[in-house]
Amino acid sequence: DTGVSQNPRxxxxxxxxxxxxxxxxxxxxxxxxxxxxxxxxGPEFLTYFQNEAQLEKSRLLSDRFSAERPKGSFxxxxxxxxxxxxxxxxxxxSSPKGGMSTDTQYFGPGTRLTVL
Amino acid sequence: xxxxxxxxxxxxxxxxxxxxxxxxxDTSESNYYLFWxxxxxxxxxxxxxxxxxxxxxxxxxxRFSVNFQKAAKSFSLKISDSQLGDTAMYFxxxxxxDMRFGAGTRLTVKx
Numbered sequence: 001d002t003g004v005s006q007n008p009r010x011x012x013x014x015x016x017x018x019x020x021x022x023x024x025x026x027x028x029x030x031x032x033x034x035x036x037x038x039x040x041x042g043p044e045f046l047t048y049f050q051n052e053a054q055l056e057k058s059r060l061l062s063d064r065f066s067a068e069r070p071k072g073s074f075x076x077x078x079x080x081x082x083x084x085x086x087x088x089x090x091x092x093x094s095s096p097k098g099g100m101s102t103d104t105q106y107f108g109p110g111t112r113l114t115v116l
Numbered sequence: 117x118x119x120x121x122x123x124x125x126x127x128x129x130x131x132x133x134x135x136x137x138x139x140x141x142d143t144s145e146s147n148y149y150l151f152w153x154x155x156x157x158x159x160x161x162x163x164x165x166x167x168x169x170x171x172x173x174x175x176x177x178x179r180f181s182v183n184f185q186k187a188a189k190s191f192s193l194k195i196s197d198s199q200l201g202d203t204a205m206y207f208x209x210x211x212x213x214d215m216r217f218g219a220g221t222r223l224t225v226k227x
Contacts, residue, residue: 003160033215042120042207042217043161056214091161104151105215107161 002026004108006092012114013082020078021111025094032075033105034067035091036060043091049075082115089113120210122218129198130226136183137193137221139208148212150184152193155220156204164206167191198225 005024013019025032030051035043046065047057051072061067064082069075079086089112093105119142129135141150152164167175167184174182179199183192191210195202203225208218 040219042209042220044217045215104163104166106163107153109160 004092004094004106006090006108006111008111009109010112010114012116014116015084016081018078018080019082019113020076021090021092021113022074022076023092023094023108024074025092026096026106027073029094029096029106030072031095032069033093033095034075034077035093037089037091037110038087046077079113082113084115087113087115120208120216120218122206122208122221124221125219126222126224128224128226129195131198131200133198134194134196135198135223137195137206137208137223139191139193139218141189141191141208141210141216143189143210143212145212148210150182150191151209151211152180152182152191153207153209153217154202154204155207156201161207165193195223200225200227 007022011019033048034046036046037043044060045058046061047067049069052069064080067077089110091110092108095105121140123138148169150167153161154164155161165175165177165180165182167182174184179196181194205220205222207220210216
């Protein structure tokens, strides 16, 4: 399978715990995006990377959220001190070379987070 | 701010018939891109069709076509010969400096 992969697919945690998600983009794609999707809504942009550089962060990304892409390949999204409001599907997408305005993004299956 | 509006939360269509999903957007940029994504139940989001704003010709992909009205900032999706496998959430999205999605339309194709 050469698509975008995400792990884990499901995560249940208790409030206050830290969680980390991983995204492996399509291999030749240099841009990687993170989105959050709540039930019945469209995805909301969180952040994106070009290679290892984090170029943009949404206001939705509070200081409890951090994302990395250390070698320009896979990326991790960490949420510290989780809150019930963090419960959502976290989607990763990647896109090939080119300016952002020309991107077509390919999405992974998502990680569904439930905070109890 | 860039916004995308899908005014139809739910729609249904009989198999083999045609359905049109509506989308309006708002952007201050002159160069942007528009997309329709499909998200089947419990499955990942996939691209259905894309449209470059500078192109006047409406994009077409097999049974899927768009009606792009730039002046009205409207970008509707037409699905012809609907199939059961078309049942999904459909999201309209616009991309200029940021990617924004609408709230989605849940389409059910009935046998």
